Amino acid sequence: MPVLVMKFGGTSVATLDRIRRAAKRVGVEVAKGYDVIVIVSAMSGKTNELVGWVNETSAMYDAREYDAVVSSGENVTAGLMALTLQEMDVPARSWQGWQVPVQTTSTHAAARIEAIPPENIMAKFADGMRVAVVAGFQGVSPEGRITTLGRGGSDTTAVAFAAAFEAERCDIYTDVDGVYTTDPRVEAKARKLDKISFEEMLELASLGAKVLQTRSVELAMRYKVKLRVLSSFEEQSDDAGTLVCDEEEIMESNVVAGVAFSRDEAKMTLVSVADRPGIAAAIFGALSEGGVNVDMIVQNIAEEGRTDMTWSCPVDQVKRADVAMKKAAKDGVINYDELIADEGVAKVSVVGIGMRSHTGVAAKMFKVLSDEGVNIKVITTSEIKISVLIDRKYMELAVQALHDAFELDKAG
Numbered sequence: 001m002p003v004l005v006m007k008f009g010g011t012s013v014a015t016l017d018r019i020r021r022a023a024k025r026v027g028v029e030v031a032k033g034y035d036v037i038v039i040v041s042a043m044s045g046k047t048n049e050l051v052g053w054v055n056e057t058s059a060m061y062d063a064r065e066y067d068a069v070v071s072s073g074e075n076v077t078a079g080l081m082a083l084t085l086q087e088m089d090v091p092a093r094s095w096q097g098w099q100v101p102v103q104t105t106s107t108h109a110a111a112r113i114e115a116i117p118p119e120n121i122m123a124k125f126a127d128g129m130r131v132a133v134v135a136g137f138q139g140v141s142p143e144g145r146i147t148t149l150g151r152g153g154s155d156t157t158a159v160a161f162a163a164a165f166e167a168e169r170c171d172i173y174t175d176v177d178g179v180y181t182t183d184p185r186v187e188a189k190a191r192k193l194d195k196i197s198f199e200e201m202l203e204l205a206s207l208g209a210k211v212l213q214t215r216s217v218e219l220a221m222r223y224k225v226k227l228r229v230l231s232s233f234e235e236q237s238d239d240a241g242t243l244v245c246d247e248e249e250i251m252e253s254n255v256v257a258g259v260a261f262s263r264d265e266a267k268m269t270l271v272s273v274a275d276r277p278g279i280a281a282a283i284f285g286a287l288s289e290g291g292v293n294v295d296m297i298v299q300n301i302a303e304e305g306r307t308d309m310t311w312s313c314p315v316d317q318v319k320r321a322d323v324a325m326k327k328a329a330k331d332g333v334i335n336y337d338e339l340i341a342d343e344g345v346a347k348v349s350v351v352g353i354g355m356r357s358h359t360g361v362a363a364k365m366f367k368v369l370s371d372e373g374v375n376i377k378v379i380t381t382s383e384i385k386i387s388v389l390i391d392r393k394y395m396e397l398a399v400q401a402l403h404d405a406f407e408l409d410k411a412g
């Protein structure tokens with residue numbers, strides 16, 4: 001029988017009622033003749049609560065135990081979903097990551113899926129089971145320990161299962177009815193896209209649009225998974241939601257497809273380091289070793305053989321960066337005057353494959369921000385995106401102004 005993957009995010013399984021609702025949607029697809037793999041998230045808020053408990057217990061926690069704790073939310077919803085389906089006379093069974101097994105690397109809290117042998121679940125399908133309910137977000141390391149895939153990781157579980165089982169489609173059910181030109185919570189005029197290219201979705205996701213985890217889009221692109229985002233709250237037709245697909249399948253589009261933002265960023269400046277070959281390698285090597293995810297980088301103009309180095313990173317990694325730089329200085333790898341942290345910045349980005357052939361997008365973006373009196377602190381660009389770092393208090397304003405200026409409320 002053809003296989004379908006259906007993933008339900010946290011808000012879609014937040015209560016027993018919502019689980020019932022989601023199970024009904026699953027029942028509809030089973031009735032059409034699909035064997036269904038359902039991937040569930042933890043109930044909304046649960047993972048945050050678990051992460052909070054870990055942090056409260058141990059500030060410099062052991063990541064293996066972090067994973068043991070934070071993976072547990074999904075176990076609950078998987079069991080409840082299987083029970084709900086059984087109550088509806090749909091033969092269903094729950095699976096935790098290690099039972100499948102979802103084999104991952106041992107990078108705890110940010111593991112990558114290496115393989116999903118389909119045999120165990122396939123054997124159950126052959127036996128008459130119609131729905132395998134799999135706990136998202138989790139797997140098992142080569143050492144046999146539970147791992148998690150990073151926040152939002154259930155999306156990646158879903159796409160990886162779709163690839164491993166050659167599913168006809170991977171449907172991501174969430175609390176919005178598709179991918180929008182920007183987060184509809186920030187811009188009410190945001191418009192739902194019927195289709196978006198893998199490349200654009202990949203950029204939007206990695207620049208902060210949390211509707212899909214970045215890695216899930218990467219996998220879908222690589223394995224040609226038919227990926228759809230749709231609402232679990234509304235009755236859905238077969239062409240509802242947003243299809244993430246190859247750019248060739250999209251007939252018309254705007255130069256800018258969407259605006260993404262990332263609220264909790266920090267800008268750090270290492271003041272007065274030697275301007276010599278190898279200095280960037282020394283600084284960013286030490287930051288990487290210290291577990292800091294550096295995003296943007298600017299090296300300022302040197303004066304008398306000294307220069308300042310600026311980077312951005314998630315605001316909750318400022319402390320780690322400080323520790324890493326102090327250690328590097330102590331080890332004699334670098335020397336510097338001081339490390340300044342600006343913890344009140346956000347990143348706003350415009351994304352669109354149309355930028356490959358259209359000039360002037362950057363100039364327009366900067367003009368719009370200047371007209372709003374928003375100062376740009378750092379800029380980075382790539383072929384299909386432009387990102388700026390600005391004061392966090394102007395983030396919403398900037399997103400709305402850019403959405404307006406690029407007329408994203410109108411179809412291209």
Ligand code: ADP
Pocket residue numbers: 008009010011012041152173174175176178179180181182183184185204208209210211212258
């Ligand atoms: P789930 O719990 O179902 O995984 P998430 O909260 O992870 O849901 O992702 C859905 C949320 O993503 C939406 O509620 C929305 O606020 C946010 N979002 C951010 N950018 C976008 C976008 N461009 N399109 C749609 N939703 C977006």
Ligand code: ASP
Pocket residue numbers: 009010041042047048073136137150151152153154155
């Ligand atoms: N529950 C996990 C999280 O909140 C995984 C997910 O929902 O995708 O990050």
Ligand code: MG
Pocket residue numbers: 009152155210211212213
């Ligand atoms: Mg999510």
